[in-house]
Amino acid sequence: xxxxxxxxxxxxxxxxxxxxxxxxxxxxxxxxxxxxxxxxxxxxxxxxxxxxxxxxxxxxxxxxxxxxxxxxxxxxxxxxxxxxxxxxxxxxxxxxxxxxxxxxxxxxxxxxxxxxxxxxxxxxxxxxxxxxxxxxxxxxxxxxxxxxxxxxxxxxxxxxxxxxxxxxxxxxxxxxxxxxx
Numbered sequence: 589x590x591x592x593x594x595x596x597x598x599x600x601x602x603x604x605x606x607x608x609x610x611x612x613x614x615x616x617x618x619x620x621x622x623x624x625x626x627x628x629x630x631x632x633x634x635x636x637x638x639x640x641x642x643x644x645x646x647x648x649x650x651x652x653x654x655x656x657x658x659x660x661x662x663x664x665x666x667x668x669x670x671x672x673x674x675x676x677x678x679x680x681x682x683x684x685x686x687x688x689x690x691x692x693x694x695x696x697x698x699x700x701x702x703x704x705x706x707x708x709x710x711x712x713x714x715x716x717x718x719x720x721x722x723x724x725x726x727x728x729x730x731x732x733x734x735x736x737x738x739x740x741x742x743x744x745x746x747x748x749x750x751x752x753x754x755x756x757x758x759x760x761x762x763x764x765x766x767x768x769x
Contacts, residue, residue, distance in 0.1 A: 601751040604727045607657050608667055614641030618650045626768070631699035631706075635659035654689055654730075662701040662734035662744075666693050670721050670728060680720040686748060687715050690759035693732030694744040698763045701734045701742070708742065708763040715759040725750040732761075740765055 625643055626634060636659050637643040649655055654668030668689050676682040691713050698708045721728065732746040742765055748757040 600753070601727060604657075604667060604729065604751050608655055608727075611639055611641075611655055611657060615645050615655075616641050617644040618647045619644035620647070623769075626704075628704050630704050631696075631702040632659055632661050633704075635664060635696065635700055648688065648692075652685060652688055654692070656696075657729070658731075659696075659700055662697055662737075664693050664696040664700050664732045666696075666730045668728050668730065669723075670725060671723050675722075680722055683715070683717060686717055686721070686757045687713065687759075689728070689730040690715055690732070690746045690748055690757060691761065693730035694746040694759055694761040695732070695763055697732035697734050697744045697746070698737065698742040698761070698765075701737050702765065705768055706765055707768045708765050710761055711741070711764045712762040713759060714761070715757055717757045719754065719756055721750070721756050725752055725754075725756075727751045728756060735760075737765070 638645055638656055639659060653671060654666050657667045658665035666689055670681045674681045674685040695710050728748055728750045730746055730748045732744050735743040735745055742763045744761050746759045747755060749755050
């Protein structure tokens with residue numbers, strides 16, 4: 589799929605692949621963040637440090653072959669590679685893979701809107717798969733955007749799209765916000 593830009597046509601697959609290669613070149617490790625690593629960092633600062641390779645990437649991203657590619661306040665994008673290892677018995681990508689990418693995007697969008705000392709947990713996740721996905725679509729992106737952040741609850745929406753320009757699924761979440769110890 590190509591898209592028009594101010595300077596001409598952009599090949600989404602090539603652009604997405606280039607961004608992934610750039611981030612993977614600095615990813616040093618996978619792991620769970622320590623309190624020391626998180627101290628004083630807002631949500632978006634934490635995610636930007638992961639993208640820069642200064643903090644480890646979550647282990648689930650290695651297991652399910654997806655990666656954090658963009659982080660802004662209230663907005664997160666993960667990119668994934670649907671593969672044969674993610675197939676269900678029907679020969680398409682399992683709904684759990686869709687759900688994991690979308691849960692990551694929408695919930696992390698909430699975290700990306702929080703200041704240092706605050707965290708979230710998913711209270712509810714709703715996903716709608718609108719078309720099947722196979723490894724014939726080499727790259728997909730799950731983009732999460734915050735809708736509302738209050739003192740105790742937040743909501744966000746997300747979309748899973750392919751480099752072919754098609755929508756594969758969309759989701760919404762409600763997250764509980766709390767103080768970190």
